Amino acid sequence: MGISENARCKGCVDFFTTDSSKNAGNTLCINEYFWTVWRKKGAQDLCIGFSEVPLFIERTIQMNENTKQLLAMFEESLAKADSSESLEQLRVEFLGKKGHIAALMSQLKSVPNEEKKAFGQAVNEVKQEIEKKLADAHADIVKKEEQKLIDSAEDYDVTLPMDIDMGSYHPITVIQREVEEIFRTMGFTIEDFSEIVDDFNCFEALNIPKHHPARDMQDTYYLSSGQLLKTHTSAAQNSIMKKYGAPLRAVFPGRCFRNESTDACHENTFFQMEGIMIDEDISISNLIYFMKTMLSEVFGQDVNVRLRPGFFPFVEPGFELDIQCLICGGDGCPSCKNSGWLELCPCGMIHPNVLNYGGIDTEKYTGFAFGLGLTRLAMMKYGIKDIRVLNSGNLKSLSQFIGK
Ligand code: DAH
Numbered sequence: 038m039g040i041s042e043n044a045r046c047k048g049c050v051d052f053f054t055t056d057s058s059k060n061a062g063n064t065l066c067i068n069e070y071f072w073t074v075w076r077k078k079g080a081q082d083l084c085i086g087f088s089e090v091p092l093f094i095e096r097t098i099q100m101n102e103n104t105k106q107l108l109a110m111f112e113e114s115l116a117k118a119d120s121s122e123s124l125e126q127l128r129v130e131f132l133g134k135k136g137h138i139a140a141l142m143s144q145l146k147s148v149p150n151e152e153k154k155a156f157g158q159a160v161n162e163v164k165q166e167i168e169k170k171l172a173d174a175h176a177d178i179v180k181k182e183e184q185k186l187i188d189s190a191e192d193y194d195v196t197l198p199m200d201i202d203m204g205s206y207h208p209i210t211v212i213q214r215e216v217e218e219i220f221r222t223m224g225f226t227i228e229d230f231s232e233i234v235d236d237f238n239c240f241e242a243l244n245i246p247k248h249h250p251a252r253d254m255q256d257t258y259y260l261s262s263g264q265l266l267k268t269h270t271s272a273a274q275n276s277i278m279k280k281y282g283a284p285l286r287a288v289f290p291g292r293c294f295r296n297e298s299t300d301a302c303h304e305n306t307f308f309q310m311e312g313i314m315i316d317e318d319i320s321i322s323n324l325i326y327f328m329k330t331m332l333s334e335v336f337g338q339d340v341n342v343r344l345r346p347g348f349f350p351f352v353e354p355g356f357e358l359d360i361q362c363l364i365c366g367g368d369g370c371p372s373c374k375n376s377g378w379l380e381l382c383p384c385g386m387i388h389p390n391v392l393n394y395g396g397i398d399t400e401k402y403t404g405f406a407f408g409l410g411l412t413r414l415a416m417m418k419y420g421i422k423d424i425r426v427l428n429s430g431n432l433k434s435l436s437q438f439i440g441k
Pocket of ligand 1: 268269270271311312349351352355383384385386406407408409
């Protein structure tokens, strides 16, 4: 082995050795060489005729002793650790910010530059070994702890009756699905629509221009973008007409919002189901037939309906559809305020302006529309007296109406 003093190491030391016996022609810096040989043979095999080398070797041997001792100390403690907590303590003691490895690493600044790399590597190796041993021990202990838990679990009788409390659908979901199914069998498609809409869809396309007084009843929540939370499911009419054209039968349920103070009969968030049917020769008789059939199905008995005039800018003529009170059969009772009738579903023949906005040929087609109050229907069907229960999220109250 000789030392070539004119070659210079890029990374660490100034001087090089050439291991002529094994790696003829290869140059290794002292650190690299030392570590290579040290691991293979031990320090005594190094014979480098350079004045600083003995010191270097001494320091390296010392460091090696330190790391060996540290590892031995760790293994001794590890053998005694028998819980996740004691492992964690060990981790902090050895790998923590103020632990042994950190202390060893803090010596790095006093190590000569050319030895820093080897020193760092040696400490890192110990650190990795400790980390690995800790991880293995942790996996082992977790397994043992789990087994202990299983072993200590009480035996139980699998034949005992169990509590199968699995929650329930919301009353509005139940009624919505029921009504959807009824309309599906009558050839209607079920459509979904967004809750955030624009002024055009919610009002303009429904023949409610800006500043029309009909807007007053539908104050809602506006977004900074100028969009708004839809005040009624009618807001989907225009898009659905444009999507399918005529002839068309569709129902579209949805959540609606209005800026209302709440009480037993009013909510700022409620559900409706809108329906439209557009075809040649559609008349009020078709409207009455579909409404009567659907309501008889929902209530499971033949219901009588009547129409009263009602004003909605998007239908002409417009109606309020009432059903005969199912509780008193029309004689008058507190539920129907002694009138014998319950207001259920505003409806009417679609206004030609609305059809035009939707791109429907008004010379050829007419249609009807209705806005069924799903929330109100659920309240009637399940005898819910306070509308606020529906949005309360109170599972006890909600599940009692529909059973499980
Ligand atoms: N969109 C109306 C509202 O929420 C209800 C309504 C009335 C819908 C008449 C209709 C209709 O389709 O024809 O107040």
